[in-house]
Amino acid sequence: MFVLYINDLLSSINYSKGFSFADDTKLIGAISGLQDVELLQEDLNTVIEWSKNNNMELHENKFEVVSYPLNESKTMRELPFYSETVQYSTPGGVIITPQNTVRDLWVYISGDRKWRTQIDKTAEAAKKMAAWVLSAFHDRSVNRRRERYCIVHVWKILNDVAPIDIGICFQQNMRLGIKAEIPAINKKSQLSVRADYDRTFRIRAAQLFNLLPANLRSIKKLDSFKIELGKVLEQYPDTPPVPGYTTTNDNSLLSWKRTHPIELSCA
Template identity: 50%
Template structure:
């Protein structure tokens, strides 16, 4: 479609010094790439690229493939790149989840004695959701800033619960879908899954311990290339699966 002569005026800005700020498809802010299409795929693509480069360097610099050296290299050099600020960009598209999980799968296959192990013993997807649980709990306990304005309510029977923000249902379907996948909504839904006795825990170590026991109740089968799972492996999906079976 042909643009009107005044179209650039609606998307370009001038600073007080006369510099022109032009529109960009993606913008890097504190290490996170934000897309003008409300998609985290560009950020995930760059994240996976950086992690693969680091993995390649580690594998070329160290010949030892033992279960002591390799996990240490992975946890200290590769995994941090895949998890930096992950609660913000936690993906929900199967293709994006696969890209991240495939980095870890490729690395763990090179560890001596681990080539034939079931891959889902180590899920980055489940770790990201665990971060969400912990961060919401920290907000509740005033241990983290409540920048997203989480609200909590206490019920006599249900205990402490995070409120789920609503959105105008007349909004476009794509907008509603993206909104439902944001941290503010998704993390609140995850937190409310916890039994009330875990949500009410007051110390971090005790909360993490209770959370670990809770997570063990759910399968962890992240989407990987060539494998078709029952669902997208989110804890919310497993909850729906159980409700359907019951």
């Protein structure tokens, strides 16, 4: 009902582009001079006036503005009036202070068009969740669960159950069966670059999937695949690293395959 209620809101603006999702609305305008600032300000005033006419109050103290320079030139930013092109206000006199970073539908966007804040916030949340998970379990078998998920996701991509969102392709081999392709990296690349490459989900998931027996990779029913996958994973040792103790390896299936080759079978 709320969506229907605000259905004509965006049709009231004249000079900028408007977007709404639930109760969040944004105005976007290209600013090349003070006249463009005035037009964007006019659209902002129109939206506020619309809300008053429709008995809906906007949280003017929560308004935010962010500016995205489209080139590396500092000419415009050095002009005396530049500050006036990034500052707006409401009819009630609330000044909307320019921000370097704002949160838009839970995604942090920055004026420099970089994603460092979003990455840092996501990583921080993931660390907190990981700490909670690891404090709730007596062992560290979470890693094995994650690798199982990677394998299942690749199977879903192969069988059109999930979109090809990580660029994995497959090839059919008469002797080895269906295998995920693993593109080569330039051998002249720095060691740090090659290490990062090997740790990417795209590469690691394909490597894990290729560990499976050929007949397991060719199973077409998800439930059957998961059952047989569980039988295969049971054949690998599961000794998660524990702080203060020396372990054989990092407990990855890939590490066990290298250090303790296992003859895998799938009924």
